[in-house]
Amino acid sequence: MSLVELHLALLSRGPAHGYDLKREYDAWFPDAKPLAFGQVYATLARLVRDELAEVVETRSEGGPERTVYTVTVAGRQRLRQWLAEPAPPAVAGTEDLVRKTIAALRTTDPERAATSVVADQRTAHLRRMRALADPPGREANPGPGDAVPDEVGARLSRRYALLHLDADLRWLDEAATALETPRRPS
Template sequence: MATAELVLGLLHDGPAHGYDVKRGHDAWFPDSRPLAFGQVYTTLARLERDELVEVVDRGSEGGPERTVYALTAMGREHLANWLAEPIQPALGPVDELVRKVVATIRTGEDATAFLARQRSSHLRRIRELKAATPDDDSSSRLVRDYLAMHLDADLRWLDSTLDRITQQKEISR
């Protein structure tokens, strides 16, 4: 994940402190893993070192000290360049689902039962994503649609895999 560029995107609309960056990320991606505070502050420190963000205020307002960061001109340019570049389609690492299915088959475990359990898990998650209450932020709906469509593609792969396993069992009889 391009955490640094996401942090730059979160600072696009104006200065913010780490807590606001984390809260903004978690609002943008409500159905994904929350961004860890440690990762936020480490990323902000690297971005400051690389002169992509700058500290514009340090204050405590009666609580813990809060450092407020803002994009620099270089940071805005870096963000614009990142947003302009398409990403490469995933061709490399094999997803954990594929690894687990292959391991189940290769170890002689009941792949049919595993595929059925996995299919149920995927269907349950798709229902959760579709049932999530829509909010005013249409980008949250886009994230949920993306996740549901990827799960749907996984379901098609699971069904195809089950068909292959079933055919191989029939051939070997």
């Protein structure tokens, strides 16, 4: 994930401080791991260093001091370039799911270990899919014109996650079948 470009996208909506960026990121990707404040401020420091963002002001408003950032012309250009480049497809075999299954297959008592890994992973995937399909606080059946852009983004993000989990489940089913198939002596 490119935090630099995502921060630029968040800042392109207007000046903001780190807390705003974290809150917006978490709203954009409600089913992803929440963005850590440390990541936000480290990324903002790099953006300022690389002249992709700049400090507009520092204010306290009766609470902790907040530094407000804005995107620069160079930052907007970098964001446009990033958005124009297609994201590379995931490299097959680099997912933890694949690595863990292959490692289990190659360990002591490989059939039992791999079968157990596949079954446990399948259960975890199904549990996650159920959680994504019925997120807490979801309104009952909004109409097609009722969604605001943030809700559309959250729905698209959730759908992407569900489709990836579904693809993983199909792979797990194939792995389970392959593990159950008797091997011919070589």
